[in-house]
Amino acid sequence: MRRVVVTGIGVVAPGGPRREEFWNRIVDGKPAMRLIDAFDPTPFRSQVVAACDFDPAAYGLSPQLVRRTDRFGQLAVAAADEAMADSGLDLRAVDRERMGVCLGSAVGASITLEDEYVVVSDRGQNWYVDHRYAQPFLYQALVPSSAATELAARFGAQAQAAVISTGCTSGLDSIGHAYRLIQDDEADVMIAGASDAPITPISVACFDAIRATTPYRDDPAQASRPFDAERQGFVLGEGSAVLVVEELGSALARGATIYCEITGYAARTNGYHMTGLRPDGVELGAAISDVLGQAGVAPDQIGYISAHGSGTKQNDRHETAAYKRALGTAAYTTPISSIKSVVGHSLGAIGSIEMAACALVLQRGVAPPTANLTTADPECDLDYIPLVAREVEARHALSAGSGFGGFQSAMLFSRLEEAA
Known part of the structure; x- marks a missing residue:
């Protein structure tokens, strides 16, 4: 059985634009919640979210990538860039046919889909929407594979580019799928992780309807209270984490820093x-x-x-x-x-x-x-x-x-x- 290790980590999360800031934030136990500011939250029962302070340009994302890619894809690219840099992989020495991508997402490009529907339907007034007003990259938003293929093209990965969408376990299952591919000798290196950017009116409304999210808003920092007797529901967030997972012998041969073994x-x-x-x-x-x-x-x-x-x-x-x-x-x-x-x-x-x-x-x-x-x-x-x-x-x-x-x-x- 081939052994699999983690050699790179990239994180874009609320309150921490990169891996080290994320780590310091969670160790300090300082919640990164705030009231919704991306749209008017007043119609909603739950008005607190955990949003990333994310500037694509600060991560080196080109205007063209930003134009064609939903926010969830942009978060994934930023996290993958950090993970690949952290891994120390020299892409010139990697067999691209043995490197793949496995990316998880529960709701995909929900921001772009909702924004574009608002435009083509004239804010829901038209039952028959006018496609002429849609942006030219709407197909990328429609298919969940868009972010995985974006990463594959960015790093030249030619093994499997898979999408895992199993709700809130997508992030675990995507790494698990990558782990199995390396175990089964289908790849030597996998770029694996997940990304979601669900802070949209429709997502907030959906969780409102089943009362899964918290209505507490007096102090956003105290809104998320797992295992506490006073908890009232979860706080909707966004973010991405990508790991570079690699066959052990390959990692040892190139002198990689190894975080752990799966x-x-x-x-x-x-x-x-x-x-x-x-x-x-x-x-x-x-x-x-x-x-x-x-x-x-x-x-x-x-x-x-x-x-x-x-x-x-x-x-x-x-x-x-x-x-x-x-x-x-x-x-x-x-x-x-x-x-x-x-x-x-x-x-x-x-x-x-x-x-x-x-x-x-x-x-x-x-x-x-x-x-x-x-x-x-x-x-x-x-x-x-x-x-x-x-x-x-x-x-x-x-x-x-x-x-x-x-x-x-x-x-x-x-x-x-x-x-x-």
Whole structure:
């Protein structure tokens, strides 16, 4: 079985334009939430978001790329540029036929699609829209593959360019798919991650309708409260994280800096409800147990868990039950936190952002806190690292995620020497 390692990390997240700023923000536990300023939020129940302060030109994105690419694609390009630079790969020496792309997204180019519909329908007044008013790159917005192909063209990747869209587990599943491709000898290097930019009126309205997002707006910094008894829902966010994942022998041969090894990945579907979760957490627990079995890691060897921790009662209690089911008594002593308390919930992107956090935890020995966790929900009685970061001796870091559609995924990163 070919072994797979992480050699590059790029992050564009709320409150942190690049990887190091993102890391400092989550370790400090300083939430990056604010009231919606991209459009008039007054008609909406939920008015707080976690938005990126993103200037495409500052990231070196050309006006032509910006014109043809939705914001979610621009975020992906910026994160991929940072990840590739961090990896130290010399593209002149890489066999491009052995390098691929796997990008996840839950809602794709939703900003462009909504903006263009407003124009061609004259703000919804015309049932038969006038296509003459549409921008010339509308097709790229329509197909979710646009961002993956943009990355493939940017770096000359000629192996598979895949798109993974499994709701809020897209970011985990995209890295998992890349991991499998390298294991199966279909590629040596994969540019893997996810991106989403869902802060649009229609997305906000959709989550309003099912009351998944928080109505709290008095102090935006306190709006995201995973595992807290006073939580009222999640905070919609945006962002991207891209990892360079590489076959171990290739990475060692070129002297790459290795963050960690991917030692397990598993996914389940609950076959239960489009948005509902079983309270016993059986499917997520099964995914976690599968991952540990693949890695040969005992529950008490996990040094840190990056929780899905969305801040809804249904998810937080389901996830807590899943940890207890999969880890047994070790669930009570394992440090766990939700970085959604700081960067919000960027739908498909968040899984990759959380895996970036796991890699950095293993490298730096510090676990970020769950911000705003002041009064724990009695039914969420695990060690969710309230308020203050903690030094950890983590040899293995787990991340778990749940997505609308019943998706349940888990992934394990390990220090390379421990996996060996």
